[in-house]
Amino acid sequence: MKAILTKKTSLIKEIEGKLNEQIRLEGTSSQYYLSAASWCEKEGYQNSAEFLYTHAEEERMHMMKLIRYVNASGGYAIAPEITDIKTDFHSLREVFELTLEHEIAVSRAINNLVDFCFKAKDFASFQFLQWYVAEQREEEELSRRVIEIFDIIGEEGQGLWMIDQEIANVAGGTGGVIDPPPAV
Ligand code: OFO
Numbered sequence: 486m487k488a489i490l491t492k493k494t495s496l497i498k499e500i501e502g503k504l505n506e507q508i509r510l511e512g513t514s515s516q517y518y519l520s521a522a523s524w525c526e527k528e529g530y531q532n533s534a535e536f537l538y539t540h541a542e543e544e545r546m547h548m549m550k551l552i553r554y555v556n557a558s559g560g561y562a563i564a565p566e567i568t569d570i571k572t573d574f575h576s577l578r579e580v581f582e583l584t585l586e587h588e589i590a591v592s593r594a595i596n597n598l599v600d601f602c603f604k605a606k607d608f609a610s611f612q613f614l615q616w617y618v619a620e621q622r623e624e625e626e627l628s629r630r631v632i633e634i635f636d637i638i639g640e641e642g643q644g645l646w647m648i649d650q651e652i653a654n655v656a657g658g659t660g661g662v663i664d665p666p667p668a669v
Pocket of ligand 1: 621
């Protein structure tokens, strides 16, 4: 790329690096959801599997949106290599508890990134990331709601079957899709 084009970037190198870390994290989220979905499908939790497959696609969109932003800003988005995804789960409850833990970790990463952009006066990235702030808040709420279902229904007897049925209704029966990300 010609030097003048890279000079135009509003991204300082450090923020470009941090955005690339976030790209990796969104890709990791997508692969985690995919793995969890496949485990649920294997175990016969069909509604949970659909919910998680849909979410895997959503997380991939989050990654793509970041990739497009970094490149549109004159940086270079690196397609992440993602390994060591958990593939074995002990229970349906564990799947969703790990999901909540993961979403909390992603929220913290987004908050740190937003804080860094603000302090570096990269207000374009700061503004771009506001969508992720709102998205994480909604996703955490969604994950908490799913775990509440376990406590309300209970896992004894037909409880797990009922929990799996109820998961289909979470997020208004949309399978967990909240808002499509706006175009960059
Ligand atoms: Fe990317 O939304 Fe959660 O992780």
